[in-house]
Amino acid sequence: MFLLDSDVVKKICQYHLLHELAAALGCGLNAFAVLPQLKFQLRLADVAKAVQKLGSQEAVDQARELVAAAAEVQVVAEAANPILGLNRPDIDSGEATLFAALHDVDADSLISGDKRAFIALSEINGVAVVDVLWARLICLEEAMHLIVQSANFDHVSAKVRANLAVDTAIGIAFGRATANSPAMVIEALASYMSDLHARTSGKYVLP
16 A cells, blocks of 8 residues: 655646556555545535646546545554654644554555655654654655656656646756756656755665
């Protein structure tokens, strides 16, 4: 199962790359899990508000398709989950829930766009239950790196560059004024991943 934080869902749907992400991971949409509050955060019950939130009808359609197919992240026995007891103010409740769910199921991975949460997690030292999570954490740039390597590059580049306001770093990687080459995009995404690796004191695992 791949747990998705709300930021990643929003951006991937805004880029219209949900199915490309699933293909890059070798799974169907039913292998994803999202937070229960996602449908409310994206205003999916109201088409006009959802389009305003996500920017296009296609993005709304992809978000709805994902919510319909995906599992909801559930954390059982909260008192017994040591991740929930870390009490870090720089890790919001959504990310804390996702980290806790990741602790509950060893086979799951988490795709998150919240680098601040990753950095905050890296400041927790000498806690075994935290240390083992790193091999299963994937940032947005790594997810895009996987997509670029598995999908038609021109197709992906066109989708990203049609929505440059979605994410500054991703927009720069693909080229703002003119389209970057595949090699340039891969190099830029790798650079962002290396920066996260450095900012987490080497704990973020590079692909």
